[in-house]
Amino acid sequence: MRSTSYATLGAFVLVLAVPTSAAADGSVIGGNPVRVSESxxxxxxxxxxxxxxxxxxxxxxxxxxxxxxxxxxxxxxxxxxxxxxxxxxxxxxxxxxxxxxxxxxxxxxxxxxxxxxxxxxxxxxxxxxxxxxxxxxxxxxxIQIAGRGDAAYRPGTGATVYGWGDTTGEGSYATALRSAGVNVLEDSVCAGAYPGSADGTYKPASMLCAGEPRGGRDACQGDSGGPLVVGGRLVGLVSWGTGCGQAGHPGVYTRASAxxxxxxxxxxx
Structure with a gap:
């Protein structure tokens, strides 16, 4: 479960992953290896x-x-x-x-x-x-940051998230960079998933939401701060969510234009 943030747990454990949220060798839940030279x-x-x-x-x-x-x-x-x-x-x-x-x-x-x-x-x-x-x-x-109003933020647009985080949601971290394809979602979907709780509150002006309706592809612990990219432009930074790749709980990103x-x-x- 990727609680609020997608970072690593903390120095006292000496393994990467904070409140459950980001991804690893299978890094980025549902992802595939990618060469850094390509990104x-x-x-x-x-x-x-x-x-x-x-x-x-x-x-x-x-x-x-x-x-x-x-x-x-x-x-x-x-x-x-x-x-x-x-x-x-x-x-x-x-x-x-x-x-x-x-x-x-x-x-x-x-x-x-x-x-x-x-x-x-x-x-x-x-x-x-x-x-x-x-x-x-x-x-x-x-990489260029997509400005406010850029079509890259349009719901339904295919995006790619990158990271070295937890690949399973259970603490299995990647050594090789991985990426996964997700879709930019409607703000209403994210607001419905995160109306306000201990996990966080979706704020469309400064946040972006992406994932798959059935789950399966997402960022996870250790991926925090990494990029969400559309058409060679940065649209988001991995930020938070509930669990990793769970249906009904898409990943939330800091909106890049902010x-x-x-x-x-x-x-x-």
Whole structure:
């Protein structure tokens, strides 16, 4: 069950997965392996100190939206996920271009600046966004954020979610990046599924909902902060939901257009 967020459980367990919500080797529930070279803007947030060396210490996903700018979920940098305030995580790294988290390919960069949305509401999950400015340009293609009113947000549109999270909903985490196809859903479907409870409250202005009516394909624990993509444009960040791939409980994403002001203000490019 993927309770409120799709991150990893917390430093004290040294395995990635927070309040149940994101996905792993089968990562991304119902997904398939995909090469990072085909989606170079997908990155992993990692810390060996907090989560060990296995799987590079990955605990969340992120997205390269500029030469030196990464966006992720605010809850990924919360004390609930990290076990300590993020400022105390001395080895926080952004892993870029690494297909297999058990290997050493790609690069690991530090964040020169971290902005976590001070208005993030952990009860409703509204405002679940953070911006990380890298110490130097990643040297890889970034993805464009779909602006407000973009047809990519239209209900019924096919989308793809990416991650290294739990592939089964039972703590089986992936080492290879995976993706799964889902459909953007009507706001009314999400509002009906999440009218307001301890799991969260669906807010259409800043959230997007995607999944399958019968379930089966979804993000899960460990996928938090990772991308939901339509036609080569970023439309959402994995944020929260109830369970993983359950019928009637689609995944909820931070609406990418809501990221634009923060990226403009806190990003490097």
């Amino acid at each position: 170079p803007w997908v990155v992993a947030l990692a810390s060996h100190d907090r989560f060990g060396t296995e799987r590079s210490g990955q605990f969340c996903g992120g997205v390269l939206v500029g030469r030196s700018t990464v966006v992720t979920a605010a809850h990924c940098l919360s004390k609930e996920v990290l076990g300590v305030p993020w400022q105390q995580v001395r080895d926080l790294r952004i892993v870029i271009g690494r297909d297999n988290l058990a290997g050493r390919g790609g690069q690991e960069l530090k964040a020169a600046n971290v902005w976590v949305n001070p208005r993030y509401d952990s009860w409703t999950n509204e405002g679940d966004m953070a911006v990380l400015r890298l110490e130097k340009p990643a040297g890889r293609p970034a 990221l634009l002001p923060a990226v403009s203000q806190h990003g490097a490019d």
